[in-house]
């Protein structure tokens with residue numbers, strides 16, 4: 001099994017101590033199921049490794065775009081982590097969950113004036129200034145509110161992480177941040193230091209997502225510490241905080257490795273401490289922003305098979321009662337997933353099929369060329385590792401209702417987000 005919260009008992013798939021067929025029966029399908037203990041152990045993998053390397057000079061920030069619901073914010077707060085938010089909606093949800101917003105950093109490449117006012121009103125700890133046009137917006141909003149707003153500047157270090165194009169963010173050619181190359185990062189830093197209502201605290205970068213090798217982080221740290229030397233020498237500014245983003249990968253299929261978060265952080269720390277020593281910089285306070293690696297393997301999605309269609313010499317289609325509306329990641333970027341026939345989990349995977357959803361789109365595919373015991377209508381399929389970027393990317397396409405999320409704690413489940421109703425669908429309509 002690709003994660004230790006999955007097992008097979010009497011031929012049936014178990015998840016987080018629960019029988020998946022019983023869960024499907026009790027809560028219906030499609031159903032997102034989350035394993036609270038796995039979320040917590042993933043958080044601790046970060047906080048333990050960061051404190052081992054940096055003492056108390058660190059903060060792990062959960063990138064809440066991966067899954068933004070009140071219960072996750074409460075768990076994250078309980079695990080002594082901060083959050084990365086990217087919209088007024090994420091700020092609103094975190095505040096509604098009672099999150100201490102002084103431990104929040106606010107990202108986004110095109111924050112509106114409303115967003116910036118909203119962040120300041122809600123006392124967000126740090127706004128990450130993405131570009132030169134945003135700086136005066138933050139300065140004016142802070143002046144209007146009579147505060148001095150802490151900011152970081154998002155810098156693109158120009159590293160190619162060789163991940164999927166759509167989750168590659170640290171290259172020179174990126175919509176995010178200001179580049180070290182060509183001087184844009186220097187110029188925004190220089191301007192920020194002249195702002196009266198903005199307190200520049202440091203820099204942030206994010207090289208990309210679904211990374212299995214720390215090398216892009218190490219290269220980015222080398223570039224960033226060179227940049228910090230330049231800023232110190234030319235502008236007399238000592239970077240207090242360096243936020244190195246998220247991006248550690250997760251295992252979606254057997255062929256992928258299981259990244260070792262502690263080993264990843266150990267090598268990042270060694271590089272950062274070494275660079276700071278060699279370049280005579282004081283070691284900054286370090287932030288990291290993991291999203292996927294906190295929640296992905298803490299989630300699965302359960303579906304019911306509706307039809308099995310065999311086109312001789314072409315393909316076998318297995319249609320489920322969800323699809324791209326609750327998990328658009330294969331449609332967006334061919335994301336790999338493991339699919340298991342939950343009632344036949346110990347049978348041989350001798351049937352090849354394409355698992356498709358119920359939307360009116362030929363591209364509504366969950367996974368191609370899946371190998372599983374032959375399903376029949378009524379079987380429950382489990383798609384694994386769906387805790388990140390599934391519910392948060394879900395839509396109501398075809399006026400489908402978003403599935404509920406159940407949270408499982410020590411083998412007991414409760415509803416964390418209820419299933420949508422038809423009334424929810426039309427609630428905003430006249």
Ligand SMILES: Cc1ncc(COP(=O)(O)O)c(C=O)c1O
Nearest residue numbers: 063206209246247289290291292
């Ligand atoms: C700025 C920033 N931080 C953190 C993350 C989280 O990345 P991941 O979920 O891969 O850990 C992202 C993802 O897009 C991001 O853009």
